[in-house]
Amino acid sequence: MLLHLKGVLTPEELATARGLLADEALWLDGRTSAGAQASAVKRNEQLAQDSEAARRLQALVRAAVGRDPLFFSAALPRRLYNPLFNRYRPDAPAYGPHVDGAVLHSHADDAWVRTDLSCTLFLSDPQDYDGGELTIHDTYGTHRIKLPAGDAVLYPGTSVHEVTPVTRGARLASFFWIESMVRSDEQRRLLFELDMNLLRLRQQLGETRETLALSGVYHNLLRLWATP
Structure with missing residues (x-):
């Protein structure tokens, strides 16, 4: 199931998130958090997980999805991997086709999470960048997703997916995984x-x-x- 969640962040929360993710934030090479298979196709930037900006943003995103009834109904969350944040620009433009690990360890809260579901929360407006579609490949075909800022997409963690190259501007997003109470x-x-x-x-x-x-x-x- 692929589900579009509208208005997960309020305009005020979105402005706060963008401010915390400004250029002075501590951005690292995204490959530092990737496994061997993913690092070969991953070319983006990722916010340092132990930074003050990351801690504030994680609390903001957790609170936002926690109050969203559609997210709860679709995901039936048992455990969340602490939200992460990435940036794509022309000099760090894309993440090629890959499958997320089945079980991931979050250093932020020392939790192991089975990745039943993946979630991407868009923080940049679509007109602010070219390219950067989250592209999900499944048995029903290929889905290209580029949502308004503050909206999110929820999709199975088993899916092969990628982010197409950003050729102009910057694409900011949060991403995380959900272990559901219902595994199937x-x-x-x-x-x-x-x-x-x-x-x-x-x-x-x-x-x-x-x-x-x-x-x-x-x-x-x-x-x-x-x-x-």
Whole structure:
């Protein structure tokens, strides 16, 4: 499942994030955090994880996704890898096709996270840079994603993906991974679809015996499949 999350950051939060990611921020060669396979195709910059700017931004992003009901419904998060931040410019332009590691260790909070889901939160407006599409390859084809600043995309961690070369301007983003309470992508998708349709039924009909019964089905499936 690939999902566009709109308005994850408020305009005020977006302005704060951009200020913290200005040129004086401590940017490092992105290959310092990549494994052997990824380092061969990774050409970007990454904010130092132990910097004060990173700590403030991590708290900001965690708070934003934590209050987003669509993110919770789709991801059913059990554990989050502490958010990271990257920058693409013409002299550090791209990240070639790769697959993220299945289990990653976060030095910020010493947590091991299974990467069931990946999330990219866009911090630059699309008109501020050329290129830089997050391109996801899956069994349904190729998806090229370039979202408004403050929006995010959630997609399976199993996907082959890349960031196409930035030829003008700078592309700023946060990225992180989610270990879900429901490990199966298919089960998460079914639960999400059930939850969204229950929401629509309640908006149309109010609370009825049928919506109550379907709510019970949702929670019983979650109880069956979840590992909290």
